Amino acid sequence: MADYMIVTIGVQCLTFLLLIVTIPLVVFRLARGIRIYVTILFLTIWLELMLSLVLTQEYQAIGDVTRMWKYKNSLTFFEVKYKCCGVLGPGDYVVMGGSTPNSCYKDSSGKSEDLYTTGCSTISVQPIKLTVTVVVSLICKIIMLIALVIYMIFLNRTGTPMRRWTWLHPAVRRESPS
Known part of the structure; x- marks a missing residue:
């Protein structure tokens, strides 16, 4: 951007x-x-x-998000700004053997009720x-x-x-x- x-x-x-x-x-x-x-x-x-x-x-962010995920770059920017988690959802981090980052939670709280459930590939971005x-x-x-x-x-x-x-x-x- x-x-x-x-x-x-x-x-x-x-x-x-x-x-x-x-x-x-x-x-x-x-x-x-x-x-x-x-x-x-x-x-x-x-x-x-x-x-x-x-x-x-506006355009779909799926290309940007999948490219970042492929090269193991952090999705923190998208997760914080667009209130999403992972590519398809928070389960992506579990499948990859890691823990869900704090950027996937509302106000980085780490509470399960504050977890964003939508994946970042579903969002629309306006540069x-x-x-x-x-x-x-x-x-x-x-x-x-x-x-x-x-x-x-x-x-x-x-x-x-x-x-x-x-x-x-x-x-x-x-x-x-x-």
């Missing part, structure tokens, strides 16, 4: 750095740079939106909850994108010459007939 957080934070930082690039482009009225920038900003906002949609979907900050961040970036598009329209109406595609890439320029 930490990998998801790292990817999300990385995309957030990338988009924030792109927003900082806006200032010199607007101050120096670099129409060509703004056009390229708007395209890149749109793509990063789209990536961030898709990432937030994917990372907020990241879609928080208000992500939504607000995304809305701010979309507003910035709309403001840039409006500014570009304003630039074109105030006498800044409209550039043709030939100005964007020298290989596309046509030689004038002599």
Whole structure:
């Protein structure tokens, strides 16, 4: 789950750095740079939106739990957070010849009446909850994108010459007939 957080934070930082690039482009009225920038900003906002949609979907934890059990890693994280015990239930520890860990009990009490009876393979996991900050961040970036598009329209109406595609890439320029 930490990998998801790292990817999300990385995309957030990338988009924030792109927003900082806006200032010199607007101050120096670099129409060509703004056009390229708007395209890149749109793509990063789209990536961030898709990432937030994917990372907020629930999935069954059976793959994670069985992999951890296979390699004899502790299931303490799942057992404490999701109030479950073992892969299929508390009997897994007995079959493996061990004792039931305290993480399988409510408040680690060790009392038989506090034992969680469901296995951790039956739980659903949501990697990241879609928080208000992500939504607000995304809305701010979309507003910035709309403001840039409006500014570009304003630039074109105030006498800044409209550039043709030939100005964007020298290989596309046509030689004038002599």
